[in-house]
Amino acid sequence: TGLVTLDPGFVNTAACSSAITYIDGDAGILRYRGYPIEQLAEKSSFLEVSYLLIYGELPTAAELEDFTHKISRHTLLHEDLKRFFDGFPRDAHPMPVLSSAVSALSTFYQDSLNPFDPNQVEISTIRLLAKLPTIAAYAYKKSVGQPFLYPDNSLGLVENFLRMTFGFPAENYDVDPDLVRALDLLFILHADHEQNCSTSTVRLVGSSEANLFASISAGINALFGPLHGGANSAVLEMLEGIRDSGGDVQAFVNKVKNKEDGVKLMGFGHRVYKNYDPRAAIIKKTADDILNKLGGDDSLLDIAKQLEEHALSDEYFVSRKLYPNVDFYTGLIYRAMGFPTKFFTVLFALGRLPGWIAHWREMMNDPATKIGRPRQVYIGQTERDYKPVAER
Numbered sequence: 001t002g003l004v005t006l007d008p009g010f011v012n013t014a015a016c017s018s019a020i021t022y023i024d025g026d027a028g029i030l031r032y033r034g035y036p037i038e039q040l041a042e043k044s045s046f047l048e049v050s051y052l053l054i055y056g057e058l059p060t061a062a063e064l065e066d067f068t069h070k071i072s073r074h075t076l077l078h079e080d081l082k083r084f085f086d087g088f089p090r091d092a093h094p095m096p097v098l099s100s101a102v103s104a105l106s107t108f109y110q111d112s113l114n115p116f117d118p119n120q121v122e123i124s125t126i127r128l129l130a131k132l133p134t135i136a137a138y139a140y141k142k143s144v145g146q147p148f149l150y151p152d153n154s155l156g157l158v159e160n161f162l163r164m165t166f167g168f169p170a171e172n173y174d175v176d177p178d179l180v181r182a183l184d185l186l187f188i189l190h191a192d193h194e195q196n197c198s199t200s201t202v203r204l205v206g207s208s209e210a211n212l213f214a215s216i217s218a219g220i221n222a223l224f225g226p227l228h229g230g231a232n233s234a235v236l237e238m239l240e241g242i243r244d245s246g247g248d249v250q251a252f253v254n255k256v257k258n259k260e261d262g263v264k265l266m267g268f269g270h271r272v273y274k275n276y277d278p279r280a281a282i283i284k285k286t287a288d289d290i291l292n293k294l295g296g297d298d299s300l301l302d303i304a305k306q307l308e309e310h311a312l313s314d315e316y317f318v319s320r321k322l323y324p325n326v327d328f329y330t331g332l333i334y335r336a337m338g339f340p341t342k343f344f345t346v347l348f349a350l351g352r353l354p355g356w357i358a359h360w361r362e363m364m365n366d367p368a369t370k371i372g373r374p375r376q377v378y379i380g381q382t383e384r385d386y387k388p389v390a391e392r
């Protein structure tokens with residue numbers, strides 16, 4: 001194998017074949033299992049999209065009912081797992097709490113870790129889809145020092161999650177249907193994005209035949225980084241920074257162009273999209289409506305819009321084909337919904353979960369799968385002789 005090609009960041013290297021998600025980055029096209037993201041965003045639901053990604057087809061009414069029922073039966077966390085949350089510092093970032101709890105699922109479900117037993121994979125799939133919202137809500141409750149709420153299985157997945165996050169045990173929590181619909185839509189838009197960093201991580205870990213929980217936990221850690229899912233929190237911090245230093249958008253854009261202190265326009269640019277990110281286009285359209293309804297902070301939305309305008313008419317961004325990505329407007333919406341900035345990336349993880357699971361399962365069923373093991377180009381020392389410490 002003398003023909004090793006160096007490709008940092010896998011810019012030109014396909015690591016697998018996949019039938020799940022299609023992206024045409026030049027045309028700004030995104031499809032899940034052939035269905036355009038615009039149609040799914042308008043007409044489908046997050047659970048239906050999860051089913052589509054994982055099983056390959058839209059569910060029939062009976063299949064959707066069965067899937068929904070199965071998931072609602074697995075939303076509870078083991079009481080011992082609940083105690084994990086006590087061990088973290090109260091100001092812990094919720095992403096490592098999330099990945100730790102998912103990793104710990106391997107210890108609670110030792111009888112269903114065989115990646116080649118379809119029944120075991122199926123029950124692990126359901127458990128993950130059902131429990132991640134509960135884990136996420138408990139990470140939030142822990143951070144604000146409020147009591148945990150048991151899931152209410154008469155509610156839908158998103159509604160249940162919002163109630164466990166923002167509700168109190170002794171109060172009725174009337175979940176606003178507009179809020180449910182908005183979060184459901186954001187989850188649909190995040191549900192898959194082919195071989196992005198976290199999905200590739202899930203595949204790489206899974207390629208060693210590690211179990212589903214272990215692989216997803218690794219994916220959550222990959223998503224945490226600010227160049228990936230962490231960008232949604234970073235965008236908000238950037239907008240607040242611009243506002244707090246006087247709101248001079250052009251000055252900030254200049255700083256980015258001059259690459260001062262390595263400052264980037266967070267929420268801009270994408271490895272694959274060299275055109276407007278179709279997810280960002282949908283979100284931008286709904287951001288105004290949602291923010292009006294929820295009473296979001298208009299000053300930050302104004303700054304975001306100005307930033308976009310400045311960037312899209314600037315040679316630096318135009319020549320590099322940098323457009324807003326999915327993370328540019330989501331933070332403003334999450335904030336208006338009442339989520340703290342630190343929690344935004346957890347919401348991305350909840351949305352991306354079905355995609356990760358679909359890719360892990362596709363890989364496990366693909367006879368062409370081999371353990372992921374990239375090569376390298378060695379640039380270190382040639383052979384040299386060991387010197388005793390006294391001679392160094």
Ligand code: CMC
Nearest residue numbers: 227228229231264265266267268269270271320325326327
């Ligand atoms: N602000 C300023 N300049 C940028 C940006 C940006 N956001 N993104 C890319 N560039 C420049 C970059 O400096 C380079 O310029 P030059 O050729 O002069 O060195 C050129 O554009 C090409 O960029 P690259 O770094 O080679 O592109 P990449 O494909 O390796 O990186 C990216 C893609 C998404 C990591 C990058 O665009 C970025 O860091 N964006 C900001 C973080 C962000 O919003 N991430 C979310 C991505 S979308 C969803 C998700 O995965 O979470």
